Amino acid sequence: MTVGRTEVTRGPTSLAEMARLSGEFAERHNLVYCVLWLTGELDIAAVREAWRGVCLSHDVLRRAYVSPDEACTYDDVLGEVEFYTADTDTEALKTVRQITTPFDLAGVGLSRIAIVQRDERRHLLAIVLDHIIVDEKTWNRLMADFGEFYERAIQGASAPDKVEKNAYHDFALLERHELSTAWGEERRAFWRSQTDRFGTFPPPFPIACEAKGESRLTAVHHALPADAKARVLDLAKRARATPFVTVASAVLASLQEVSGAPTVGATTPFHGRVLPGTADIAGLFVQMVPLQLTAGARRPLETVREVFSHTLDVFEYNLPLRSAGRLWNEELVSVDRQAGVSVTLDKRTMSFGESLLVGTKAEIVPLYVPGEVTWPRTLQFMWEMDGMAPRLSVYYNENYFPDEAVESLIQAAENFVLSTDS
The missing domain is CATH 3.30.559.30 (Nonribosomal peptide synthetase, condensation domain)
Structure with missing residues (x-):
């Protein structure tokens, strides 16, 4: 456990998490990632502040796993923005490849973000998340928040406080609870009938x-x-x-x-x-x-x-x-x-469009x-x-x-x- 980070909640995993933690999709790298060349003025400190805001706003980015049935959530971010420099594009891409490796689900932290500076107006940005904490819709929402928090940061605003509504921890609790009620029994009966028929x-x-x-x-x-x-x-x-x-x-x-x-x-x-x-x-x-x-x-x-x-x-x-x-x-x-x-x-x-981070053009x-x-x-x-x-x-x-x-x-x-x- 990382010093300075406190485990604030512990509870069940969702069914989607359980599937992955039980070995489903083990043959894949299970990464959701994107690499971008950013051209324009990039404020590195603002990037760090914005990513911290994203992690504080979405508890799924602060989750870790004890077993297929149990997860815990930390009160602080589990990954920092790494900064590098490179003399050539090839060297920059080689650096980025070092962070596009599969995550260890038994470890702490399932997101990585890195910036490789080529010159004052050109940077390579890599964002890598494990699929267990993100899907396509989630990704688009996280990136929208990232862009919004970055714009706020370059204007001098601090990262937002933690957003407790719609916490993923609460979703997992509710899902496991509902499975033991009539809601779950209806689904069990439906899928049993599907198996019998098809x-x-x-x-x-x-x-x-x-x-x-x-x-x-x-x-x-x-x-x-x-x-x-x-x-x-x-x-x-x-x-x-x-x-x-x-x-x-x-x-x-x-x-x-x-x-x-x-x-x-x-x-x-x-x-x-x-x-x-x-x-x-x-x-x-x-x-x-x-x-x-x-x-x-x-x-x-x-x-x-x-x-x-x-x-x-x-x-x-x-x-x-x-x-x-x-x-x-x-x-x-x-x-x-x-x-x-x-x-x-x-x-x-x-996708990001052409301007994930205001003041830059993304490729x-x-x-x-x-x-x-x-x-x-x-x-x-x-x-x-x-x-x-x-x-x-x-x-x-x-x-x-x-x-x-x-x-x-x-x-x-x-x-x-x-x-x-x-």
Whole structure:
């Protein structure tokens, strides 16, 4: 324990924390990070003050772990802003790589931030957090606070006092308590019924595949018509569903059409808060949730309505299924099976715009860190509708998934979305 830091609370972990602490995702580096070149006037003291303010405002940044079931929170920050200098860009990037190493969950402090100065108006900034305390939504909120506190600091204002509302510690307490009440029993009954009906999560890929060597990731990009987004929105509106469910329905319908399987499933990453009043809680990382489509030939409009009806329940009762199953002694997750198909709509990554810190212009530096998430047995459908040129991008392991099956699935999914027979 670091001298000068006092442990102020101790209590249970959330289910998301428990999943990670129990060994889930152990093969990954589990980092959420970004590296930026900053051009302009940078006040190092203000950076330190701003980051301290972020840590004081979000107790999840001051958490540490005793066991998969128990966490503690400190009253002060658990990581300082490190400052370095470098004579070349290569040297600066080499310095940054030293902090992009996985965290030890048994240690104290799950965030790192470093600045490498190249000259008076050019700095390399690296922010690294462990995924156990941050997700995409949380990241965006933390960075918004970071920018706001930095602007206040250069104007002479001090860091804010601790913000106790919406503490993650309180969320974990509430979640564990609610699991022992009717709220938890309803979810247990729901997921037991899902297992009885569809089998354990994640849904299997319905077409026979065989590994043919080491994973070789490939990407296929299919251009969609310029009005593809308008068509998706129109179908969603008439089905009284969401655009995401509409494109997910297209993928599920294509799986059913190509495979002939009576029931098919996919997954989607879901950043959600599963308890009332927790919309602003930091630290609940992404969960994968199943999407299902049962047998029966239907027009696109009917398919979207069915998937949407089922998806409402799935999202309502969403929980980290491996941890929940462990607490309930239920077999909810197939631990040796990867998700067969994943679907996303206009997936966004962590971003800052051009001015994270006022007075500077930010340029993101692509930096590969060993241990990135790979999907050797997952076919990823990414519907990209927000840009000027809509497209469907599919990523897959060509040494596992048959190319002809992938192409057939893509074509069937496109036909579903673009069909006028709905």
